[in-house]
Amino acid sequence: MGNAERRPRVLVVGQGAREHAMVWKLAQSESRPTIYAAPGNPGMAEWAELVNISASDHAAMVRFCRERGVDLVAVGPEQPLAEGLADALAEAGIAVFGPSRLAAQLEASKAFSKQVMEEAGVPTARHRTFADLDEARAYVRAHGAPIVVKADGLAAGKGVVVAETVDEAERALEDMLVGGRFGASGHRVVIEEFMRGVEVSLMYFVDAHTAVPMLPARDFKRLLDGDRGPNTGGMGAFSPVPRVTQDVIDRVTREIVQPTLARLREMGAVYRGVLYAGLMLTDEGPKVVEFNCRFGDPETEVVLPLFAGDLFEVMWAVAHDSLQPAAVSWHRDAAVCVVMASAGYPASSETGVPIELPGQLPEGVTVFHAGTRAGEGGRLETAGGRVLTVSAVAHDIPAALDRAYTAVASIRFSGAQYRHDIAHNWQS
Template sequence: MRVLVIGSGGREHALVWKLRQSPRVSRVYAAPGNGGMAEGAECLPFSATAVDELVRFAEDEGIDLTVVGPEAPLMAGLVDRFEERGLKVFGPRRKAALIEGSKRFAKELMARHGIPTARFRAFNDAEEAKRYVRAQGAPVVVKADGLAAGKGVVVARTVEEAEEAIRQAMEERVFGAAGEEVVIEECLFGQEMSLMAFVDGETVRPMEPAQDHKPVFDGDRGPNTGGMGAYSPVPQIPREVVRRAVDKILKPTARALAEEGILYRGVLYAGLMITPEGPKVIEFNARFGDPEAQVILPRLESDLVEILLATAEGRLAEVEIRWREEAAVCVVMASEGYPGCYRTGLPVTGLPEPAADRIVFHAGTRREGDRIVTAGGRVLGVTALGSDIAEARNKAYDAVEAIRFEGAHFRRDIAARALKG
């Protein structure tokens, strides 16, 4: 099989790495890929949203399966176009991807179908949103309605912070069109958990749970990022809570979409808060999480290609999915200044040789001759496997300490919560 992976981040590198392990796969392409993916895939000069060029390439090269990594091409209708041309593709169509592409759409879907989530109101007028915040008080959560690369969410601890978040999103348009509307939610408290599932419209097959770390600095301080690290499993959250999330959130959401005439085939990601009343939805994503993919895919024992094909073809119920017992921890190494402004083009040294229990997934890198240089905010996701979280964590940090690029920073408390219980 010839497989095309769409995207350029750590999630897509993890997909390329896992797909290369399948005996069915003869060649992998990545569009546009990155410096690390070039070792396992042929990188193409197409952006992830260059739909026309990607369709043409898939037809000309006889691509057997296209796997969409990030959210932007989903919202650009890439899956719809591929299916119209009779090309096999993994990922939800644009209408289904609205569960991530519009916070309002997702919240209203949950409200209609009784899926547990925070109370909310949506606004397209900044002054009205500010008046609502002043009436409600703080803390509240302010979210840009559209796609904002994981950065359009502000947990406002004061009314002033909430008003500033509304001003930046709706008046200054720091997130572009994504901030034309905002959703304002009650602030939920508890531990977060990422729970993903393969969904083919009717069948929901959950993956192992993970927990990621959004704030940029240790102790969950600083602005939210796309994710500074992740680990799986999440031993401090009981399996019964995970089962409840599957039964009360993932399965009902797939059912709700089907009842509303929306075919959902792909990964359904639920970002959850484990509250005293049980798990509640913080957000949905329409694809693998990043960096969660970097700890989930290494724990997958089954052939990923078989699962993706079965999902795309609507026969997911036929496939057995097996998971490894080992734990996985991923530590993200970021550029100085991220999630704000940062420099690129800085040489990366000290990258370890690949090993069965340690993988460095490239996120923001490119190749310049024989060198790897930085090319993004999140540069690397250093992942390690171990018999438990503690062992995996130690291996990951040992590898991180050996890697160098100017201004590199990373959180030193990834997975620490799992060790406390």
């Protein structure tokens, strides 16, 4: 595709910092693609034409692709994938980077994911699935705490409670199963053993035949310094993770990723896109905490800045089952990102607050927009919980940290909150 006479046309679906990073990296392709973003955000406008189409409006997406001659669609968020957007595009003959609805159930249903892992012999936490509050309570009381309670469905990264006490676990169960905290996503819960170890994220480019690992990353899900406070969609990340050696990556590929993909194929689901493995490195070896069916956020904002390949060519190859490991290469640098969130996040978000960005950022720093919009007079203002992701690349993690926090200090909006200790554990 990269050698075609006309420039390829790519539609990126989504509006967060992850999708901004995808657009930013696609714009660096030697193929010089024409990029559209639906619905996009103001930060993407430098490289992409913003298209006012909801990620859930599959018919409008297909219609737009046909009208504009879009060659490839790259789907960022999990929700449209779980709803079958990739299937609708494929049925219309449009190449798509992103898994089918069935394959996306790896993320959309914790119970489905656990079933696949059990059948594939993939190491993960011991678990049970419940829809009845009394039965779930009895299980928690029998096993004690700490224990993990997860909403079965999608909950924007907030549906996991690591309960330190039985009382905390029971409150989480009541919130989900009775209180409707996550709507239909919480009508079933998965209760898991608490795994001890080091948590890391490892993403893979995957087509019908091949799975190629990206650089490992570690994200920080808790809102407050010291890994305290409520779970969020992610408050920052760093990459690479020094303790994740090539031997560890090879073991994850062999014992976790390949058996999972093989089991999905047996079920009639050929996976294409990004498979995200959230892992716990335990004394017994790597175990799966969760799978995601797309690029992680905020991990993408540290992994893609280190990617030395051509993202368009890799995405095109994935969509056409021609992925080659040699196409995936990495810079010998490190990256750190810090998320700046609005007041009230994650319980709520303050919108319409003016954002002041500096005229010049430190070397190696990119600011990816998440919850932003163009307000009155075109001024930049907040439009969501996670507002900006400040990403920095340098020769090592401490230097990247310094650049990232220098940039954060120069960005202002009322009520801004962020963690001051991202990557505090980079050596562990």
